[in-house]
Amino acid sequence: KNQVEQSPQSLIILEGKNCTLQCNYTVSPFSNLRWYKQDTGRGPVSLTIMTFSENTKSNGRYTATLDADTKQSSLHITASQLSDSASYICVVTGGVSGGYNKLIFGAGTRLAVHP
Amino acid sequence: EAGVAQSPRYKIIEKRQSVAFWCNPISGHATLYWYQQILGQGPKLLIQFQNNGVVDDSQLPKDRFSAERLKGVDSTLKIQPAKLEDSAVYLCASSLVAGASSYEQYFGPGTRLTVT
Numbered sequence: 001k002n003q004v005e006q007s008p009q010s011l012i013i014l015e016g017k018n019c020t021l022q023c024n025y026t027v028s029p030f031s032n033l034r035w036y037k038q039d040t041g042r043g044p045v046s047l048t049i050m051t052f053s054e055n056t057k058s059n060g061r062y063t064a065t066l067d068a069d070t071k072q073s074s075l076h077i078t079a080s081q082l083s084d085s086a087s088y089i090c091v092v093t094g095g096v097s098g099g100y101n102k103l104i105f106g107a108g109t110r111l112a113v114h115p
Numbered sequence: 116e117a118g119v120a121q122s123p124r125y126k127i128i129e130k131r132q133s134v135a136f137w138c139n140p141i142s143g144h145a146t147l148y149w150y151q152q153i154l155g156q157g158p159k160l161l162i163q164f165q166n167n168g169v170v171d172d173s174q175l176p177k178d179r180f181s182a183e184r185l186k187g188v189d190s191t192l193k194i195q196p197a198k199l200e201d202s203a204v205y206l207c208a209s210s211l212v213a214g215a216s217s218y219e220q221y222f223g224p225g226t227r228l229t230v231t
Contacts, residue, residue: 004157043119043206043222044158089157102171103220105157 002027004092004106012112017080021109023073023090031093031101035064035075038087038108047075047088080113087111117141119223121207127229133195136226140188140209146170147184148220149192150206158206164190194228202230 004025013019025033032051036044048057048064050073057064061084063076077084090106120139128134140147146165150158161180163171166187175182179198184190194201204225210218 041224041227043208043224045222046219049219091157103160105159107155107157 002092002094002102002104004090004104006088006090006106006109008109009107010110010112012114013080015080015082015113015115019077019080019111021075021077021088021090021111023075023106025071025073025090025092025104025106027071027092027094027104029094030068030071033064033066033073034091034093035062035073036089036091038089040086044089077111082113082115085111085113119207119209119221121205121223121226123226124224125227125229127231128197130199130230131196133193134197134228135194136192136205136207136228138190138192138207138223140190140207141221144209144211144221145187146210146212147190148208148210149182149190150208152204152206152225154203161192161205197228197230199230202228204228 007022032049034049035047037047038044047059047062050057050066052068061078066073087108087110089108092104093101122137148163149161151161152158161175162182164184167184180194182192204227206225207223208220210220212218
């Protein structure tokens with residue numbers, strides 16, 4: 001069964017600290033993996049997208065890693081800011097159905113950055 | 116570039132009533148998606164259109180949900196009759212091309228539905 005699992009469910013950190021969010025997936029065939037940021041009351045916004053051959057991708061203070069062998073990804077946030085408070089959703093594209101790749105969403109990690 | 120537009124932003128209805136949501140994708144985007152996001156969960160795909168044809172509606176509860184995308188642009192999602200468990204945020208997204216999975220999906224702000 002194609003699944004994406006994220007941990008932790010929620011996380012509280014102090015402003016300026018670093019944190020790492022985890023994503024494990026069982027999606028086959030695999031096409032790519034994305035991390036989205038979803039602010040409260042808004043739609044998800046893409047942070048990074050990685051294909052099978054990419055191990056690391058950065059977007060400012062966000063760095064995503066991918067280990068396609070162990071089917072794990074992480075999102076590292078450096079020097080957190082209050083504006084980083086949001087849900088972070090891991091999405092794996094794959095599991096082809098009718099010729100079209102499906103996007104399989106994780107449940108997200110809710111991050112709260114406190115001053 | 117204008118983003119994906121959705122309306123209304125909020126809707127409160129009683130169970131067994133009907134409701135409709137509207138989505139206007141980014142201009143030129145061939146593929147349109149409707150997602151249901153229940154509080155604390157990731158989005159779940161309800162239906163995917165390629166132009167005005169349905170690509171995937173396997174998770175759409177067809178006894179009460181319907182969607183259309185006339186002329187391959189705007190789309191409406193309808194629920195009739197609504198149940199309490201339909202309370203969720205309904206997200207619309209669009210992408211330039213489907214199938215080519217590297218193409219980005221752009222999400223609208225969503226419609227928050229509360230069924231009482």
